[in-house]
Amino acid sequence: MTGVVDRVVIVTGAGGGLGREYALSLASHGAKVVVNDLGGARDGSGAGSAMADGVVAEIKETGGEAVANYDSVATPQGAAAMVQAAVATFGAVHGVVSNAGILRDASFAKMSDEQWDAVVQVHLYGGYNMARAAWSHFREQKFGRIVFVTSTSGLYGNFGQANYGAAKLGLVGLMNTLAIEGAKSGITANAVAPLAATRMTEDIAPAEFLAKLPPAFVAPVITHLVSEECTDTANVFVVGGGQVQRVQQFANAGVQFAQPPTPQEVAQKWSEITDMSVAVPGKNPLG
Ligand code: NAI
16 A cells, blocks of 8 residues: 555545645545535635535546535534544545634734634634544554644734634644654644635735645645655645745754843843854754
């Protein structure tokens, strides 16, 4: 068995945009795909079966194997039902691409608690719910592939997306620990921040910029990360428009104080503390 052949992979939010492209790529390379989509609008309102059904039909037309699911990633029950669909239909679950997402943009001054909660629920709890539902299966079979879909809005920040950015970088924190805890069970966890023209970005970036970003450029990286051959874990990639780029946290040597310093002593060393001109990949000093 190589690549993703005969691997059972759940792609959440796969009824359109990037998720559809991930599902098509995985299926065309031999994976059996659970095509999940709630079928709602960009802000998460509404629901329906047409989006997931459409992608399943596309996969089947080209001889691939897929099954639709219409549950929400935002609830543990929804995530459990997707894993159940994978096991009931294809006998196992080997990979999860946690892609489903919504937007409720507002500047932080104007952001309501509802806007915050809805976005965190779908993105961060969505990723958590999916990983949690698949985890025991992955551990038992000593194989699992998780790809969290993060965002440059989380990695770098973006005006109007405090809720979205917090949730998206939360997924990277979740990934870091799942990569550590999953290592002995053959489970990898990675994250991809895509850049692509979809309904999510149609009014966010200029049309000529979006024209260079078809979702098809992102999907092969997702398929590689799910494959048996790719054993890298805890990596973050920014992928779009033909560029595939790894992103990592770096740390400088820092400044060592022998005694608790005064604020003035901290200020005196501030330029040295903040200087990143010589920095190396950061490590957890506690572990
Ligand atoms: P999209 O809106 O086309 O796709 C998101 C899909 O998730 C939709 O089909 C939607 O129905 C589904 N969905 C929403 N809530 C759901 C829920 N609770 N349960 C199940 N499905 C649900 O947008 P796009 O661009 O394809 O986004 C896919 C992922 O990529 C999202 O996580 C998004 O945040 C992320 N992303 C996209 C970027 C881009 O440039 N398009 C940039 C950075 C991140």
